[in-house]
Amino acid sequence: MTAAAQPLPAARRSKRMTPARWGLYAFIFITALYFLLPLYVMVVTSLKPMAEIRQGNLLALPVAPSIDAWVKAWTSACTGLTCQGIKIGFLNSLRIMVPSVVISILVGSLTGYALSLWRVRGGNILFGTMMVVAFIPYQVFIYPLVRVFSFTGLGQSLLTIVIIHTIFGLPTMTLLFRNYFASLPVELFKAARVDGAGFYQIYARIMMPMATPMIVVAVILQTTGIWNDFILGLVFAGRDNLPMTVQLNNIVNSTQGERAYNVDMAATLLTALLPLVVYFGSGRWFVRGIAAGAVKG
Incomplete structure (x- = not known):
């Protein structure tokens, strides 16, 4: 040339x-x-x-x-018959989100680890069923779940909404961690087995420390989904545990007195603040985790 x-x-x-x-x-x-x-x-x-x-x-x-509108939205905006601001919904959302995120990630990562590196009888059928169910609109399950929790006596409570978010988050969490663990060198798993490590030892001491990028992705996805949820919190949380999104809806749609658009906008921004902080604070890890989990399925 x-x-x-x-x-x-x-x-x-x-x-x-x-x-x-x-x-x-x-x-x-x-x-x-x-x-x-x-x-x-x-x-x-x-x-x-x-x-x-x-x-x-x-x-x-x-x-x-x-910032008067922000102060009013946080402390004294009316969310129905009470005028204690959106801070009550913020605390309720934290009480719902934290255990839901932790439990769904723990169970999903454990399930994905078992399906990727261990020969579980019927594992492929279980995984396929979970993926099919994941694409069914969750509104289809609301009435049956209402009947189930009413029959068991749990009804509308904090425990109920945590269980609901954990169940609906499991298919996605299992998919993410299964793909990520399947992309790791299988020699690590075999070497640990030769050294006598058991199921939970390999999971806790080898797999999870290497899965930090995927854990960050899971935290972002679950935090965003649970924090922004409206209908599940409205149906299952109970009156004393209504999340921030329900409180925001009550503020914006309130017909008492003057329509305070500045308070409505401030309340909306306060509601969206935590997911934005989580995402922008860990955006680099999010991209790394998505790329790592997409190597092979």
Whole structure:
């Protein structure tokens, strides 16, 4: 190959703005604007007093920014007959989310480990059944589950909603950990077996310490799904354990007094704050875990 025919190094290639590149940048900009504009409107509205909101300039920055709406949304907004703010729902969501995430990840990782490295009789049938059930809308199961928990005496309670979230999270958690453990070198498993390690020893001392990226992915997925859930919390949590999303719905749809749009926006942002913090705080691990779990199934 002559020197003229050889491809140019990456550093020497032309960096001219071609029509294709312009189109790509335009698409990225429009997409970012599409998703960021509602967030911008929510933030600026939550910082405006109602007198300024009534002027109708939706996109204008607040003339006199104030966090009064945020304080009211957290401490004294009415969520029905009580006016204790959305903080009660925040605490309830934490009480629901933490045990649900921990239990679903523990059970899902243990199941995925067993299905990937141990020859479990009927394991493939069990795994296939779980994957089929995972694609059935969970609304189909609500009435049967209501009847089951009513018959067992659990009814609407914190324990009930934790069990529900654990059950619905198991198929996804099992799939993630099964694929991840199947991508690890099988020689590690065989060496541990030769050294006399048992089922739980290999799981706790070898597999789980190596599964940190996948654990982060599982935490993000479960935290986001459980925290944003509305209908399951409304049906199964009980009146004393209503999650933050139900409290937010009560605030936004309240018909008492003046419609406080700034309080509504502040309450919505407070509700979405924890999943955003979790995701942006562990985004690098999320990408690594997804890539690792997709190596082979």
